[in-house]
Amino acid sequence: EAGVAQSPRYKIIEKRQSVAFWCNPISGHATLYWYQQILGQGPKLLIQFQNNGVVDDSQLPKDRFSAERLKGVDSTLKIQPAKLEDSAVYLCASSPHSEKLFFGSGTQLSVL
Amino acid sequence: QKEVEQDPGPLSVPEGAIVSLNCTYSNSAFQYFMWYRQYSRKGPELLMYTYSSGNKEDGRFTAQVDKSSKYISLFIRDSQPSDSATYLCAMRKNQAGTALIFGKGTTLSVSS
Numbered sequence: 001e002a003g004v005a006q007s008p009r010y011k012i013i014e015k016r017q018s019v020a021f022w023c024n025p026i027s028g029h030a031t032l033y034w035y036q037q038i039l040g041q042g043p044k045l046l047i048q049f050q051n052n053g054v055v056d057d058s059q060l061p062k063d064r065f066s067a068e069r070l071k072g073v074d075s076t077l078k079i080q081p082a083k084l085e086d087s088a089v090y091l092c093a094s095s096p097h098s099e100k101l102f103f104g105s106g107t108q109l110s111v112l
Numbered sequence: 113q114k115e116v117e118q119d120p121g122p123l124s125v126p127e128g129a130i131v132s133l134n135c136t137y138s139n140s141a142f143q144y145f146m147w148y149r150q151y152s153r154k155g156p157e158l159l160m161y162t163y164s165s166g167n168k169e170d171g172r173f174t175a176q177v178d179k180s181s182k183y184i185s186l187f188i189r190d191s192q193p194s195d196s197a198t199y200l201c202a203m204r205k206n207q208a209g210t211a212l213i214f215g216k217g218t219t220l221s222v223s224s
Contacts, residue, residue: 004155040216041216042116042118042215042216043214044214045211091155093155100146100161101212102157102158103157105155
């Protein structure tokens with residue numbers, strides 16, 4: 001079974017630039033999550049989708065972050081404009097139900 | 113007080129040692145408790161999953177939950193160099209769709 005695919009693996013940008021991350025979940029998984037993991041911290045939920053509807057985006061900084069899930073499958077997370085404090089690993093996870101999450105390898109973002 | 117507290121370590125042990133990893137939490141509404149293992153530059157992978165209080169064993173790994181003390185533990189017997197990773201505790205409330213809350217993670221190094 002293929003895992004959660006994310007791209008790119010690494011991204012370096014300057015502050016105030018924009019960036020987008022892509023995620024392809026495990027086939028058949030209805031729930032998709034985006035987490036932010038700052039160095040030395042545990043993952044923090046940014047947004048949760050159930051199919052193509054948003055379940056929880058309470059911790060998404062909506063003035064600069066946006067996310068969408070196309071046709072209930074792939075998802076993109078965008079940051080515009082980026083700040084220095086956005087430097088982190090952005091993890092995508094999917095789940096057939098809410099108990100067990102399967103994570104991708106993440107996109108490591110450096111904002112200079 | 114953070115909802116989930118976890119000592120980040122690092123923890124260094126010799127091969128064959130018994131390892132004890134712990135988390136405390138403040139929200140009595142948490143019902144589902146998980147341990148994830150995260151290797152460097154990889155996403156977290158689910159290691160152990162328990163519901164409510166009690167013990168669960170899987171090979172060299174044992175997870176314990178003490179809800180009266182709001183304390184969870186992961187024990188690793190006969191530790192191996194391949195166990196060297198960051199271990200994240202995670203938990204969520206008994207409501208469908210609620211987010212996982214992660215601890216900071218404990219970095220473990222097992223030397224041969």
